[in-house]
Amino acid sequence: MSLVYALLVGIAMGALIQRVGASSPRMILASLRLENTAIMKFMAVTIAVGTVAVYVLSYFIPMHFDIKPTYVVGVVVGGLIFGTGFAVGGYCPGTCVVGVGEGRRDAIGAVLGGVAGALVFTLIYTLIETPLIKPMNYGKVTLYGLLHLPPVIVAIAVSAVLFAGSALLPTVTRRSIGGRDFSPTR
Amino acid sequence: MTNATITTELPARRSVVSLPPWASLGILFGLVSTAAIALYGPIGVSGTYPRLIGAAMRRVAPAYAAANPYLVKMGSLITPETMLVVGLLIGGFLAARLSGAPSAPAMEYVHANETTSSRRWWNAFLGGVLIVFGARLAGGCTSGHIISGITQLAVSSILFGAAVFGSGMLTARLIKGGR
Numbered sequence: 270m271s272l273v274y275a276l277l278v279g280i281a282m283g284a285l286i287q288r289v290g291a292s293s294p295r296m297i298l299a300s301l302r303l304e305n306t307a308i309m310k311f312m313a314v315t316i317a318v319g320t321v322a323v324y325v326l327s328y329f330i331p332m333h334f335d336i337k338p339t340y341v342v343g344v345v346v347g348g349l350i351f352g353t354g355f356a357v358g359g360y361c362p363g364t365c366v367v368g369v370g371e372g373r374r375d376a377i378g379a380v381l382g383g384v385a386g387a388l389v390f391t392l393i394y395t396l397i398e399t400p401l402i403k404p405m406n407y408g409k410v411t412l413y414g415l416l417h418l419p420p421v422i423v424a425i426a427v428s429a430v431l432f433a434g435s436a437l438l439p440t441v442t443r444r445s446i447g448g449r450d451f452s453p454t455r
Numbered sequence: 456m457t458n459a460t461i462t463t464e465l466p467a468r469r470s471v472v473s474l475p476p477w478a479s480l481g482i483l484f485g486l487v488s489t490a491a492i493a494l495y496g497p498i499g500v501s502g503t504y505p506r507l508i509g510a511a512m513r514r515v516a517p518a519y520a521a522a523n524p525y526l527v528k529m530g531s532l533i534t535p536e537t538m539l540v541v542g543l544l545i546g547g548f549l550a551a552r553l554s555g556a557p558s559a560p561a562m563e564y565v566h567a568n569e570t571t572s573s574r575r576w577w578n579a580f581l582g583g584v585l586i587v588f589g590a591r592l593a594g595g596c597t598s599g600h601i602i603s604g605i606t607q608l609a610v611s612s613i614l615f616g617a618a619v620f621g622s623g624m625l626t627a628r629l630i631k632g633g634r
Contacts, residue, residue: 271495275535278491278498279542280549282484282598287550287559289480294579298565301620301627309620311477311484312601318485319606323492333496337594337604339611347593348618351586355619356626358582359565361597362590363500365583366540370547374561374572375579382583387504389584390591391512394525401592410610423608440475 283367292367294359294375301356304442310435317431320424327420340406358382488603495535497607499599501590503540506532566630593618 289311290296299305323332355361360368360379368376413423491498505525510532512520520526551558562575569575590596593615595604601619604612 271535272533272538274491274494275538276542278487278494279539280546281487281542282498282539283543283546283548284550285480285484285487285546286543287547288554289476292547293559293563294565295563298627301623303624307475307477310475311481312597314478314481315484315488315602316605318482319488319492319602320608322485322489323606326489326493330493332492333494334492334607335497336607336609337600337611339609339614340594341614344593344611344614345618347589347591348615349589349622350592351589351596351615352619352622352624353626354582354585354587354589355623356582356630357566357585358579359563360579360582360586361500362504362587363540363543363596363598365579366500366543367547368559370544370549371551371559372561373559373563375563375576378576378579379583379586382580382585383501383504383587384507384583385580386584386587387508387591390588391505391508391523391525394523397592398524407610412608412610412613415610420608427605427608435478435481440477 282363283370286364286367287371292360292364292371292373292376297355297359297361297364305440306438306442307440310438310440313431313435317428317435321421321428324421324424336409336411338406338408339410340402340404342400342404343402346401484602485606488606492603492606497599497603498539499536499595499603500540500543501587501596501599502529502534503532503537504587505529505591506534506537568630 286292289308291308291311296305296308300308323334326332327334351361358365358375358379360376362383365376365379365383369380411420412427413420416423488498506529509520509526509529512523512526562572564575566578569578586596590600593600593611595612595615597619600609600612600615605616
């Protein structure tokens with residue numbers, strides 16, 4: 270049954286990513302250049318709604334939480350490498366799959382690159398496990414655990430900050446809505 | 456009397472309809488990610504790439520696949536996450552076809568060095584290598600770490616999100632130099 274739920278969640282997620290423009294590399298670069306922050310606001314609102322919803326629901330039904338471990342070195346180095354690739358290609362591991370679905374040719378390149386990246390990671394895993402993944406592993410740390418507060422209180426506070434930031438900060442900071450066009454044909 | 460009620464109701468309705476797309480679609484995505492955690496578990500994508508490698512290795516080099524601790528840890532390709540990735544493909548296809556909006560361009564050129572379509576393609580490929588390698592090192596990507604991780608208030612995911620946007624903005628600025 271989980272497989273069916275996940276397929277339906279994936280279809281909804283793919284459609285939302287396509288409609289908001291997150292599968293467009295130009296929109297991603299416009300976000301990273303702070304020219305058009307619509308995609309960042311989309312993510313902020315997603316988190317703001319989700320965090321309150323999951324912790325309120327947790328009072329009524331069992332939730333399938335899965336907190337990722339905080340191994341500081343690997344998480345930060347991985348994030349820095351990810352950010353570089355995010356800016357170079359304009360895709361993330363999910364948006365390139367959506368991009369293939371909507372017919373983007375460079376999205377196929379990003380997916381194939383992703384397969385190559387996973388192959389390299391798999392081949393060198395035993396070499397990087399000791400220096401990058403094992404050190405400074407604090408386990409499943411949460412913000413509410415650190416603050417010794419009920420999860421729902423922290424969720425409401427985080428949500429308020431994200432909503433306020435999205436509502437108050439400008440979306441379009443340059444006239445080129447959706448980012449600059451580097452197309453060689455123009 | 457009836458006129459008065461209509462005129463007072465209209466502006467309220469309009470303000471709901473006129474939410475910017477990032478807000479209305481973000482609310483929907485927040486509900487979808489909540490539904491996933493309620494039904495089976497947080498959304499995630501990037502683990503599918505090494506699981507695909509594992510499925511291929513078990514066919515062509517079963518001894519290596521059984522000996523590699525990472526492939527053993529990631530396990531079978533038959534998981535909810537794989538189905539979610541299949542869903543992304545279908546959802547992207549359907550939304551592009553059914554929305555009535557003009558279809559996506561086959562390529563978007565985002566850097567000054569992308570003077571030919573093949574240069575753009577290789578930038579996307581290189582980006583793909585880095586995002587999946589980085590995501591596997593960190594244990595998640597935009598979906599697993601930034602969206603569902605911060606939704607669950609995980610400290611690792613907040614660290615990951617800060618690192619991603621920090622290096623992403625810096626890289627975007629450094630590449631910009633060409634024009």
